Amino acid sequence: MTALVTGAAGGIGQVLTERLIGQGYRVLMLDINGESLAGCKARFGDAVTPVxxxxxxxxxxxxxxxEVGETVTTLEVIVNNAGFIVPGPFIAAKADAIEKQMQINLLGPLRVLNAFLPLMTTNGKVVNVISMAGILPLKDSSVYAAGKFGLRGFTISLALELRERGIKVSGIYPSSVDTQMLQMEARNGGSPLNFLAEPLRPETVVDAIMRAIREGKLEYYVPYGDGLLSRIASAFPWSIAHLLPRFEKKGLAGKQRYLAKIGKGIN
Known part of the structure; x- marks a missing residue:
């Protein structure tokens, strides 16, 4: 069995790769960071193909x-895991930052699936790691939210298209996850609402991805309670501006604790 993972050299990607190998998969690790991929190859050996x-x-x-097609003729699993954010108010956003976020968070998964879906076997699984930001938008994350909202819509539509082929498509919606990307957000103006609760461990997100591979349900919320509240709030968009500020004080305290944990206080 063969699985393809994007953003595979990152925090979630490496944990997922290890878990997939443990389930008997050969893993195609796609990532832009060649140096990190070389480290993954040294760690995982012949069980992975870095690309x-x-x-x-x-x-x-x-x-x-x-490159992959020379050695791989079928895929059982595709996981679009890569993500990217530049936090801050949209009015101050740089054009290249807008472009890069939309390219990685929305167009990247579409490109990967357009290229690799023809290799997928019947009963294959597609898993898109989206974000709770694909359900509930936060200020200073507008471009990121745009990409993730788009990816959610694409995921649902693709699931309808691929049903007849026996391929199941799932979206994973985690709250904030303790990765290098979250650390960057914490240090550079990310929303304090990301820190209302202790950030998730990458392993928790990987648990949800592996469930999606086994079960193939359309959506997985991590944790489920956050997903439920986010869906309720998003059903009444006018309420969001009134609700979220009430949680900012708690979020700021959580952000301070997180910054202290990773070695830097609030700027």
Whole structure:
């Protein structure tokens, strides 16, 4: 069995790769960071095939497809895990930051699936790691939310398209996860609402991904309670501006604790 994982050299990606190997999969590890991929190859050995791939570049994705196609003829699992954010108010956003977020968070998964779905077997599984931001938007994350909302819509539509082929499509919606990306957010103006609760461990998200691979349900919320509250709030968009500020004080305290944990106080 073969699985493809994007963002595979990151915190969630490496934990997921290890778990997939433990379930008997050979893993195609796609990531832009060649140095980190080399470290993964040294760690996991012949169970993985590292592939340097820039999701913002259609030619790079196509090159990865041809490179993989020389040795892989079928895929059982595709996990779009890569993500990217530049937090801050939209009015101050740089054009290249807007472009990169949309390329990685929305167009990247579409490119990967457009290139690699023809290799997928009947009864295959597609898992898109989206974010609670694909359900409930936060201020200063507007471009990130746009990409994740788009990815949620795509995921639901694709699930309808692939049903007749026996391929199941799932979306994973985690709250904040303790990764390098969250650490960057904490240090650079990320929303304090990301820190209302202790950030999730990557292993917790991987648990949900593995459940999706086994079960193939459409959506998984991590934790479920956050997903339920987010869906209720998003059903009444006008309420969000009134509800979220009430939680900011608690979020700021959580953010201070998190910054102290990772070695830097609030700027």
């Amino acid at each position: 340097v791939c820039d999701l913002t570049d259609p030619a790079s994705v196509e090159k990865a497809r041809h």
